[in-house]
Amino acid sequence: AQSVTQPDIHITVSEGxxxxxxxxxxxxxxxxxxxxxxxxxxxxxxxLKYFSGDTLVQGIKGFEAEFKRSQSSFNLRKxxxxxxxxxxxxxxxxxxDSSYKLIFGSGTRLLVRP
Amino acid sequence: DAGxxxxxxxxxxxxxxxxxxxxxxxxxxxxxxxYRQDPGHGLRLIHYSYGVKxxxxxxxxxxxxxxxxxxxxFLLTLESATSSQTSVYFCAISVGDNSPLHFGNGTRLTVT
Numbered sequence: 222a223q224s225v226t227q228p229d230i231h232i233t234v235s236e237g238x239x240x241x242x243x244x245x246x247x248x249x250x251x252x253x254x255x256x257x258x259x260x261x262x263x264x265x266x267x268x269l270k271y272f273s274g275d276t277l278v279q280g281i282k283g284f285e286a287e288f289k290r291s292q293s294s295f296n297l298r299k300x301x302x303x304x305x306x307x308x309x310x311x312x313x314x315x316x317x318d319s320s321y322k323l324i325f326g327s328g329t330r331l332l333v334r335p
Numbered sequence: 336d337a338g339x340x341x342x343x344x345x346x347x348x349x350x351x352x353x354x355x356x357x358x359x360x361x362x363x364x365x366x367x368x369x370y371r372q373d374p375g376h377g378l379r380l381i382h383y384s385y386g387v388k389x390x391x392x393x394x395x396x397x398x399x400x401x402x403x404x405x406x407x408x409f410l411l412t413l414e415s416a417t418s419s420q421t422s423v424y425f426c427a428i429s430v431g432d433n434s435p436l437h438f439g440n441g442t443r444l445t446v447t
Contacts (some may be wrong), residue, residue, distance in 0.1 A: 227377075257438075263415035264425060315433050316431065320385045321366055323368075325379075326377050
Protein backbone atom coordinates (compact mmCIF):
# COMPACT_ATOMS: atom_id res chain seq x y z
CA ALA A 222 0.00 0.00 0.00
CA GLN A 223 1.10 3.53 -0.69
CA SER A 224 2.43 5.45 2.28
CA VAL A 225 4.39 8.54 3.18
CA THR A 226 6.77 8.83 6.12
CA GLN A 227 8.05 12.02 7.63
CA PRO A 228 10.47 10.79 10.29
CA ASP A 229 10.91 14.11 12.08
CA ILE A 230 7.96 15.31 14.16
CA HIS A 231 9.68 18.55 15.15
CA ILE A 232 12.73 20.37 13.83
CA THR A 233 14.25 23.52 15.28
CA VAL A 234 16.67 25.67 13.29
CA SER A 235 18.15 29.09 13.79
CA GLU A 236 17.09 31.91 11.53
CA GLY A 237 19.46 32.09 8.57
CA UNK A 238 20.46 28.43 8.84
CA UNK A 239 19.77 25.88 6.15
CA UNK A 240 16.86 23.46 6.37
CA UNK A 241 16.15 19.96 5.17
CA UNK A 242 12.88 18.15 5.90
CA UNK A 243 12.79 14.47 5.12
CA UNK A 244 10.11 12.56 3.28
CA UNK A 245 10.10 8.91 2.26
CA UNK A 246 7.37 7.33 0.21
CA UNK A 247 6.25 3.86 -0.70
CA UNK A 248 4.63 3.59 -4.10
CA UNK A 249 4.88 0.99 -6.84
CA UNK A 250 4.68 3.24 -9.86
CA UNK A 251 6.19 6.60 -10.73
CA UNK A 252 5.10 8.82 -7.87
CA UNK A 253 3.55 12.23 -8.05
CA UNK A 254 4.92 14.08 -5.04
CA UNK A 255 3.94 17.27 -3.27
CA UNK A 256 5.01 19.44 -0.37
CA UNK A 257 2.47 21.59 1.46
CA UNK A 258 2.88 24.13 4.25
CA UNK A 259 0.34 24.97 6.92
CA UNK A 260 0.55 28.07 9.08
CA UNK A 261 -1.35 28.00 12.40
CA UNK A 262 -5.10 28.16 11.92
CA UNK A 263 -4.82 28.07 8.16
CA UNK A 264 -5.40 25.63 5.37
CA UNK A 265 -2.64 23.94 3.41
CA UNK A 266 -0.71 25.82 0.75
CA UNK A 267 1.14 24.04 -2.05
CA UNK A 268 4.90 24.66 -1.97
CA LEU A 269 5.98 22.53 -4.93
CA LYS A 270 5.25 19.40 -6.90
CA TYR A 271 7.13 16.70 -8.80
CA PHE A 272 5.64 14.75 -11.66
CA SER A 273 8.53 13.80 -13.94
CA GLY A 274 11.67 15.19 -15.55
CA ASP A 275 14.23 17.18 -13.62
CA THR A 276 14.60 15.65 -10.17
CA LEU A 277 15.27 19.01 -8.51
CA VAL A 278 12.13 21.10 -8.39
CA GLN A 279 11.76 24.69 -7.32
CA GLY A 280 8.83 25.98 -5.36
CA ILE A 281 7.52 29.12 -3.79
CA LYS A 282 9.11 31.00 -0.89
CA GLY A 283 12.61 29.85 -1.85
CA PHE A 284 11.98 26.15 -1.23
CA GLU A 285 13.24 23.29 -3.38
CA ALA A 286 12.96 19.52 -3.24
CA GLU A 287 14.93 16.70 -4.75
CA PHE A 288 13.41 13.44 -5.94
CA LYS A 289 15.67 10.43 -5.43
CA ARG A 290 14.13 7.28 -6.80
CA SER A 291 16.86 5.01 -5.42
CA GLN A 292 16.15 6.22 -1.90
CA SER A 293 12.39 6.67 -2.32
CA SER A 294 12.84 10.17 -0.94
CA PHE A 295 11.60 13.65 -1.70
CA ASN A 296 13.33 15.94 0.79
CA LEU A 297 12.48 19.60 1.09
CA ARG A 298 15.29 22.14 1.42
CA LYS A 299 15.81 25.82 1.94
CA UNK A 300 19.26 27.44 2.09
CA UNK A 301 18.38 30.16 4.60
CA UNK A 302 15.37 29.96 6.88
CA UNK A 303 13.32 33.01 7.84
CA UNK A 304 11.27 33.34 11.01
CA UNK A 305 8.13 33.38 8.86
CA UNK A 306 8.90 29.83 7.72
CA UNK A 307 7.83 28.49 11.12
CA UNK A 308 4.87 26.24 10.26
CA UNK A 309 3.96 22.61 9.73
CA UNK A 310 5.08 20.92 6.54
CA UNK A 311 3.40 17.97 4.88
CA UNK A 312 4.68 15.66 2.20
CA UNK A 313 2.11 13.86 0.04
CA UNK A 314 2.02 11.28 -2.75
CA UNK A 315 -0.62 11.26 -5.47
CA UNK A 316 -2.32 7.97 -6.07
CA UNK A 317 -4.34 7.05 -9.11
CA ASP A 318 -6.21 3.77 -8.94
CA SER A 319 -9.99 3.83 -9.18
CA SER A 320 -9.80 7.56 -8.69
CA TYR A 321 -7.36 10.29 -7.78
CA LYS A 322 -6.35 11.11 -4.20
CA LEU A 323 -3.41 12.29 -2.13
CA ILE A 324 -1.91 10.36 0.77
CA PHE A 325 -0.25 12.59 3.36
CA GLY A 326 2.56 12.11 5.80
CA SER A 327 2.06 12.97 9.45
CA GLY A 328 3.84 16.30 9.13
CA THR A 329 6.96 18.03 10.49
CA ARG A 330 6.62 21.10 12.66
CA LEU A 331 9.37 23.64 12.04
CA LEU A 332 10.40 25.99 14.83
CA VAL A 333 12.74 28.89 14.05
CA ARG A 334 15.05 30.32 16.69
CA PRO A 335 15.75 34.03 16.43
CA ASP B 336 -8.05 30.21 -1.43
CA ALA B 337 -8.86 28.79 -4.85
CA GLY B 338 -12.56 29.54 -4.46
CA UNK B 339 -13.29 27.09 -1.65
CA UNK B 340 -15.59 27.98 1.22
CA UNK B 341 -16.16 25.76 4.22
CA UNK B 342 -19.02 26.31 6.61
CA UNK B 343 -19.28 26.57 9.49
CA UNK B 344 -15.72 27.52 10.48
CA UNK B 345 -16.28 26.41 14.07
CA UNK B 346 -18.89 24.18 15.63
CA UNK B 347 -19.47 22.70 19.06
CA UNK B 348 -21.99 19.90 19.30
CA UNK B 349 -23.04 17.21 21.72
CA UNK B 350 -22.43 13.50 21.44
CA UNK B 351 -25.18 11.76 19.50
CA UNK B 352 -26.33 14.75 17.48
CA UNK B 353 -26.14 14.88 13.68
CA UNK B 354 -23.76 17.37 12.11
CA UNK B 355 -23.35 18.49 8.51
CA UNK B 356 -20.34 20.34 7.19
CA UNK B 357 -20.49 22.09 3.85
CA UNK B 358 -17.86 22.68 1.21
CA UNK B 359 -18.60 25.01 -1.66
CA UNK B 360 -16.31 25.60 -4.65
CA UNK B 361 -16.47 28.12 -7.48
CA UNK B 362 -13.77 26.45 -9.62
CA UNK B 363 -15.89 23.77 -11.29
CA UNK B 364 -13.30 21.14 -10.36
CA UNK B 365 -14.25 17.51 -10.80
CA UNK B 366 -12.75 16.12 -7.61
CA UNK B 367 -13.69 17.09 -4.07
CA UNK B 368 -12.33 15.62 -0.84
CA UNK B 369 -12.91 15.63 2.88
CA TYR B 370 -9.91 15.13 5.15
CA ARG B 371 -9.59 15.26 8.90
CA GLN B 372 -6.49 16.53 10.65
CA ASP B 373 -5.42 15.28 14.06
CA PRO B 374 -2.10 15.74 15.87
CA GLY B 375 0.37 13.04 14.94
CA HIS B 376 -1.75 11.75 12.06
CA GLY B 377 -1.39 14.41 9.42
CA LEU B 378 -4.35 14.50 7.09
CA ARG B 379 -6.46 11.40 6.63
CA LEU B 380 -8.94 11.01 3.81
CA ILE B 381 -12.56 10.48 4.89
CA HIS B 382 -14.49 10.48 1.61
CA TYR B 383 -14.05 11.89 -1.83
CA SER B 384 -16.09 12.60 -4.93
CA TYR B 385 -15.12 12.28 -8.58
CA GLY B 386 -18.31 13.78 -9.96
CA VAL B 387 -21.92 14.62 -9.18
CA LYS B 388 -23.43 11.72 -7.23
CA UNK B 389 -20.12 9.81 -7.54
CA UNK B 390 -18.46 9.31 -4.18
CA UNK B 391 -16.20 6.79 -2.52
CA UNK B 392 -14.71 6.00 0.86
CA UNK B 393 -11.31 7.02 2.09
CA UNK B 394 -9.21 5.49 4.84
CA UNK B 395 -11.28 6.73 7.83
CA UNK B 396 -14.87 6.71 6.55
CA UNK B 397 -16.63 4.95 9.45
CA UNK B 398 -19.25 7.22 11.03
CA UNK B 399 -19.30 9.63 8.09
CA UNK B 400 -21.39 9.98 4.97
CA UNK B 401 -21.20 12.41 2.06
CA UNK B 402 -23.35 13.74 -0.71
CA UNK B 403 -22.69 15.68 -3.88
CA UNK B 404 -25.82 16.74 -5.70
CA UNK B 405 -24.16 19.64 -7.52
CA UNK B 406 -20.64 20.14 -8.85
CA UNK B 407 -20.01 22.99 -6.46
CA UNK B 408 -21.19 21.46 -3.18
CA PHE B 409 -19.85 18.53 -1.17
CA LEU B 410 -21.48 17.79 2.18
CA LEU B 411 -20.00 15.75 5.00
CA THR B 412 -22.45 14.36 7.56
CA LEU B 413 -21.78 12.84 10.93
CA GLU B 414 -24.97 10.92 11.56
CA SER B 415 -24.38 10.65 15.32
CA ALA B 416 -21.34 12.59 16.45
CA THR B 417 -18.87 11.01 18.86
CA SER B 418 -16.01 12.55 20.83
CA SER B 419 -13.52 10.74 18.58
CA GLN B 420 -14.77 12.90 15.73
CA THR B 421 -13.51 16.05 17.38
CA SER B 422 -11.07 17.28 14.77
CA VAL B 423 -10.31 19.87 12.14
CA TYR B 424 -11.96 19.03 8.85
CA PHE B 425 -10.57 20.19 5.54
CA CYS B 426 -12.23 20.22 2.18
CA ALA B 427 -10.05 20.09 -0.93
CA ILE B 428 -10.63 20.25 -4.67
CA SER B 429 -8.67 19.14 -7.70
CA VAL B 430 -8.99 18.85 -11.44
CA GLY B 431 -7.57 15.34 -10.97
CA ASP B 432 -5.01 13.49 -13.06
CA ASN B 433 -2.01 14.13 -10.82
CA SER B 434 -2.83 17.75 -10.14
CA PRO B 435 -2.36 19.30 -6.72
CA LEU B 436 -5.21 19.60 -4.26
CA HIS B 437 -6.32 23.04 -3.15
CA PHE B 438 -7.60 23.33 0.38
CA GLY B 439 -10.21 25.32 2.21
CA ASN B 440 -9.51 26.96 5.56
CA GLY B 441 -10.98 24.16 7.60
CA THR B 442 -13.80 23.58 10.07
CA ARG B 443 -12.96 23.01 13.70
CA LEU B 444 -15.49 20.60 15.18
CA THR B 445 -15.72 19.87 18.88
CA VAL B 446 -17.96 17.06 20.12
CA THR B 447 -18.65 17.27 23.85
